[in-house]
Amino acid sequence: MRALVMTAPGGSENSLVREVEEPAPGPGQVSVEVAYAGLNFVDVMARRGDAGYVTAWPYLPGKEVSGTVRALGAGVTGLAVGDQVVAAPAGGGLAEVVVAEAALTVPVPAGVALSRAAAVPLGLATAMLLLTESGRFAAGETVLVHSAGGGIGRGIAELVPQLGGGRLIGTVGRPEKAAAAVEAGYDAAFARDEKLAEAVREAAGGRGVDLVLDPLGTEALELDLELLAPGGRVVLFGNAGGGEVTPLPPAARLLGGNLGITGFSHRGLTVGAPEKVARAVARVLALLAEGRLDVPVTELPGLSAAPAAHDLLAAGRGEGKYVVAVAG
Known part of the structure; x- marks a missing residue:
């Protein structure tokens, strides 16, 4: 079968489409014929060799797919060959066939296009879990989202209205991306420059923000804490800058301000609490099926188009969510 293979740490020069052996499902697993695979910044962090993302080279990236169940491993119930599903594999999703845990494989409801469904297992499920599981978002709160123009940022803008609504403020790495974030649903969006703190305070009505969702490592943490209202929370969910x-x-600073800092790892949940990820995936798919949620995606024509899109994500020039049409 054909798969995207990252041969060594680096850039797109080390990302090649190759023939590899088709994987077979083990106990508790399923194999999926991939129709679409979602691209995520975690692929970029793996590609550049960030610690903890790749255990050995060559590496097969891809952590969310939609497609059709091809085979069942021993002990799998509730799924059948031929079912249309989404899955969150540990890797290898940018391929014609991938193996995933059955616990992280969820049926796609009727009426949901597989191209949209491919954005759910990692992208939109992460947005849902950040807001509900880690961020404890409550209707009416003010939320600050760094990297608002990316796939997770767009997903948060889609989900907040479904969770009761609130005020959404975004930050972007490039000034020209601010308008697109507002178009996607943010009440205000600003470039991360020396005027950011003042701009966010004004957009928040002078009272601070209740929740910060931050994929920038600890690069912006001092700013995050400065902008929090009493009782506010920061959720750190990546290290995009590396x-x-x-x-x-x-602790005294956190105690004095009644502030909270929480870490989030989608990968950690898939290992330690896969049922939480599966519930979030199913919840988002239901919103799609009910027509209450829209998921704009940019569809890429085949595996060979993925490295260039990864380059855009690495340079901070990506717009929204990319999915790769693998089948056909």
Whole structure:
């Protein structure tokens, strides 16, 4: 079968489409004929060799797919060959066939296009879990989202109205991306420059923000804490810049402001609490099936188009969510 293979740490020069052996499902697993595979920044972090993302090279990227069940491993119930599903594999999703845990494989409801469904297992499920599981979002709260123009940022803009609504403020790495974030549903969006703190305070009505969703490592943590309202929370869910993660602030500062800092890892949940991920996936798919949620995606024509899209994500020039049409 054909698969995208990352041969060594680096850039797109080390991402090649190759013939590899088709995987077979083990106990508790299914294999899926991939129709569409979602692209995510985690692929970029793996490609550049960030610690903890790749255990050995060559590496097969891809952590969310939609398609059709091809085979069942021993002990799998509730799924059948031929079912249309989405799945969150540990890797290898940018391929014609991938193996995933059955616990992380969810049927696609009727009426949901597989191209849209491919954006759910990692992208939109992460947005849902950030808001509900880690961020404890309550209707009417003000939320600050860094990297608002990316796939997760767009997903948060789609989901907040479905969770009761609130005020959404976004930050972007490039000033020209601010307008697109507002078009996607943010009440205001600003470039991350020296005027950011003042701009966010004004957009928040002078009272601070209730929840910050931050994929920038600890690069912006001081700013996040400065902008929080009493009782506010920060959720750290990545290290997009790849820089050194600095120590967290002393407890006295958090206690004095009734502030919270929480870490989030989609990968950690898939290993330790897969049922939480599956519930989030099913919840988002139901919203899609009911027509209450829209998922704009940019469809890429085949595996060979993925490295260039990864380059866009790495350079901060990606717009929204990319999915690769693998089948056909």
